[in-house]
Amino acid sequence: MNHSKTPFVILIFLLVFAGLALSWHRHITYNVPWLPGEQQQVWSVEARIEFVGENTPAIVSLAVPETQTGFERISEYTASPGYGLEFVERGGVRRAEWSVRLAQGKQVLYYRAEYAAKKMLQVKQASAQIVESKLLRGSGPHITVARTLLESAKKKSADEFTLTRELIREFNNQIEGVFLLEQHASREAWLVALLQQVGVASRRVSVLELEDGRRRSQLLDYLQVFSGDDYVLFDPFTGERNAESPVLMWEYHSQPALDVLGGRNSRLSFSVIEQKMPVGDLVVRQREMQSNLLDFSIHTLPLSEQALFKGILLIPIGVLVVCLLRILIGIRTAGTFMPVLIAISFIQTSLVTGLVGFVLIVGTGLLIRGYLSQLNLLLVARISAVIISVIILIALLAVLSYQLGLSEGLKISFFPMIILSWTIERMSILWEEEGGQEVLAQVGGSLFVAVITYALMMNEYVQHLTFNFLGLQLVIMAIVLILGTYTGYRLFELQRFYAMIKK
C-alpha cells in the first residue's frame, strides 16, 4: 500500500521551479519590481465601442485624449480585427478613426491608453473661443431667470472660478427657475452660455472618473473654465473643483466623443485600472503591448477582464490561509471556504461595515430560523425561507442605514446571500445539537479566518505580487500540496492532549 514519494517531490519541485522561473522572467524582461514602492501611478483606460452595423461601410471616429495637465500619455493600443485604423486630424485635433467596408451585426472596438499620473505636469491649452450664445437671444421668462441667476452669482464672486462656483450654487438653490431653464437647454449649456456672456472663456468637456477597478463606466459632462492660460474643471452639479477621484478629460474640443457613420445603437463605455510601475520604466511599456508567449501576465487581456482578475488572483491567497489555519492550527470554521467568501465581501463592504452586517444578519437569521423550526417544515422549504428572510433583512438594513444617513450600510448587499443562508441553517442545527458555545466557536473561527484573509488580500505587497507575477500561483499550489501531506500535530491538539502530557 506504500506509495512512492518521488513523483510527488518531483511535482513540487517542478511547480516551484516553474513558478519562480516565470516570475524571474517577468522581473528581468519587463522590469517588474518584486516589491511595490518608488513607483509611478499609471492609469490604464480602455474605451469599448459597441454598435450594430447596417450592412454598409462604417466609419467610427473616437476622440482620444492627449497628454494634459496632471496626466502624461505613455502608450496607446487598439484592438479591432478587420478594421482599418488611422489617426486623423479633425479641426486641428487628433482622433482615432476606424473604417470597414462592410459592418454587419454587433461590432466591438477597443482603444486602450495608459496615462502616468504626474502632479507637477502642466500643459497649457488654448483657451475656449468666446462666442455669443443663441440661448440668451430674444426675450421670455427663462431669459429673465437666467439673467437674475447670473446677477446674483456675480455679486458674490471675485474671479472667473468663484463666479462659476457661485453660479452653480445658484442653479442648485433656485430649483423652480432652473426647471424652467432646463426645458430649453441642458444645465451645462446654460452655464457655458452665461459664463461666455460675461466674458469668461469656458466650454463643456467630457471627462472620465478614474477609479481602480471601474467597469462599464460612462463619460461625465464637466465645465472647463479658463482664466488666462489656467483652467479649472467643475462638476456642473456639485460645483466642486476637486472631485473625489481624479478625472481625465477625454474630449475637450467641443466635438462629439464618439461618431459612428453606418451603424446604430452605438455605445461608448470605459474600464479603468490603476497600476504601479517603476519610475524609470515607462518607456519599455510599449513593448509589453505586443503579446508574447512567455509573457504569462494578465496585462495582455482587455482591461475589464484585468480588473476582474485582480480580485480573482487573490483568492488562492485566501485558500492558502484557510489551509494553513485548519491544518497547522486546527481552527474550526463553519463551512470550509466560507471565510474566503466572507473576506471577499469584506473587500467590497469595508471591514467594519462587513463585520457589523455579518453579525446582524446571522444573528437575526438564527432567530428567524428558530421560529421556522417550530413550523416543522421540510428542509428545502426551510432553507428557501431563510434565503428570502436574509434578502428581506439585507434590504431592510440597507434602507434603514440609508435613512439614518449611513451610506456605508448600502454595501451590505455585497454579501453572498445563499452562502449566508446555509451558514444560518447549519449554525442553528449546531445550536440545537451542541449548544451555543460550539456555534460561537465556529462563527468566531470563521470571522477570525475571514479577517486575516481580508488583511492579507488588502495588503499592498500581496496585491502587487499576485497581480504581476502569475507564476507565484504555482508556488502557492506547491505550498498547498505540501500542506496536504503534513502529518504533524495541530496547534490546538497540543492544548487538547495537555492533560496527558502533564503526567
Next chain:
Amino acid sequence: MFAALPLLDPFSVFRRYKDMRSLGLLGMNQRNHKYIARYNARSLFPIVDNKLHTKELALEYRLTTPDLLGVIDNQHDASLLDRFICDKEGFCIKPAKGSGGKGILVIKACEQGRYQKTNGDWLELAAVQRHVSNILAGLFSLGGATDVAMIETLLVPSHALAKYSHHGVPDIRVIVFRGIPVMAMMRLACTESHGKANLHQGAIGVGLNIATGRAINAVQRDRCIERHPDTGVLLSELQVPRWHELLRLACSCHEICGLGYLGVDLVIDEREGPALLELNARPGLSIQIANNAGLLPRLRQIEAIKKPELWTVDKKIEFALAHFSR
C-alpha cells in the same frame, strides 16, 4: 481561554510537540493522511456511513445486533408509525445517516399511547412522529441530505454496567486496525452530556485494558476523573463482562466491512451479550486520552506485520492480548 496562552510561546509549543511525539499520540492530520486515506478505501465508506447498510450486512453474517423493526422512508409512512411500534415494550429510532448521537430517540416504555424517554419524560405519539419526520427531512444528517428513519429493538445494558451510566445505554468503542483490536474505551452518558454517549458533548470516557476489559483511566471533557459525576460510583472498578466475546465480535466487524482503520461501537446487552451498534470509518482521537496512551506505537507494531488481515480471529486476539495489554 487563558489555558490556550502557552500556545503563543514557541518554546512551550515545541516542548509539548516533542512530548506528544514521544507518547506516540496520533494527531488528526496523521490519522487522516496516514491511516484513513491509506487503509480505508473510499468505496467502502457507504457501508458504514449508512447504518441501514451496516445493519443489513451484520444481519446477513449473523452478528449480534439489535433487530430492525422497520424503516420509514417517506413522510406518509411517518403517520403510520404506530404500526411498527404498537406492541413493543421499548425501541430506538435513529437516522440512518446520523452521527455523533444526533437524532437518536430511545424509548424505554410505552403506555396507553404515550412513550417514555430514557430520562423519564413522556412523549405523545405526535411528538414521536414529528421526530421521524425531522429525520426524513435530513435535520440530523450531514449536509442536510434526505434520510430514512430506522426503528430497532431496545438494548438493555447488562446489570454489571447499568449502574455506571446515568440515562442511556453505555457503549464500548474499539479501534480495530487491520483486523486486530488495538484500543478500547467505554462511553458513559451523564447529566452534562444530556444522556448522550459522545465525549465532545461531555460524556465520560473510560479507557479499557484490551486484555481484560477492566478500567484503566477515566476522563470527562479531557480531564481525569475518579467517580461518576452523577452517581458517584468509583469508575476504576468498572469491568466489562463477556470481554472476549466482545473482542471476537469486533474482529468480525472488520471482516464484514473491510475497512483497515475502523471504529466499532458495541453494547453488552443483558440477554444477547455483545451486540454491534454501528461502525465508524473516521473514529475520533479522544480514545487516547481515555486510555492515557498513544495509538501510534500499537499501530506501528501492526504495520510491521505482513497481511494480518488473513490471520484467524484467535490469532488476532492473541496478538492483541500479548502486545496491547496494560
